[in-house]
Amino acid sequence: MYTLLYGFYKYLTQKDEFCVLILGLDNAGKTTYLESSKTKFNKNYRGINPSKITTTVGFNVGSIDVDRVSLNFWDLGGQSELQSLWDKYYSECHAVIYIVDSSDRDRMDESKRTFAGIPLLILANKQDIPDCMGVRDVKPIFNQNAHLIGRRDFMVMPISALTGDGINEGIKWLIESIQRNVDIRPPKNVEDY
Ligand code: G3D
Ligand code: MG
Helix, strand or coil, X not given: CHHHHHHHHHHHHCCEEEEEEEECCCCCCHHHHHHHHHHHHCCCCCXXXXXXXXXXXXXXXXXXXXXXEEEEEEECCCCHXXXXXXXXXXXXXXXXXXXXXXXXXXXXXXXXXXXXXXXXXXXXXXXXXXXXXXXXXXXXXXXXXXXXXXXXXXXXXXXXXXCCXXXXXXXXXXXXXXXXXXXXXXXXXXXXX
């Protein structure tokens, strides 16, 4: 009886866990995005003051729960020495969020890295900065690499990690895409570890 109830309890409470890689050049707003998402989705999370966010050495992790889905975010930091680690984490992940600083026209070209297979959400961050590049400007730059982006769910969305605008829409898109892709990359549940 206990096992039956325990099994039922586990069925009710178990969440599907997915890993989401947060990539982007340094200063794009990755850490701010992670903090902002946690503040929005985790009721009791109070967040750290944006002015206290310092350059990420190593990486930051964080997770958010949305209904029966748990997203584990990995913000690997953008320093070029660490970019060699991206591939390793990439093979284990269910989706990639790539954050670009829309106010940094000079480095937009450097941002055109590509990844294959899993859903890719490109966030055009810092939309609160006047005269930044909008989605209309950012999208064509990544579309030049459409042949590398290949057959996958791919979206460019505008956000401001600082004000939180656009975060919810991005997470919603991400979860829908991960769930569409679940036959190819099933969730990693606690029992798998
Ligand atoms: P990173 O983790 O990708 O390196 P951070 O980037 O999250 O550390 O952010 C780098 C700088 O960009 C920070 O400013 C941060 O406040 C700012 N930033 C992040 N997101 C936004 C945004 O949406 N709008 C604006 N205006 N600024 C943003 P500082 O001055 O602390 O270096
Ligand atoms: Mg950082």
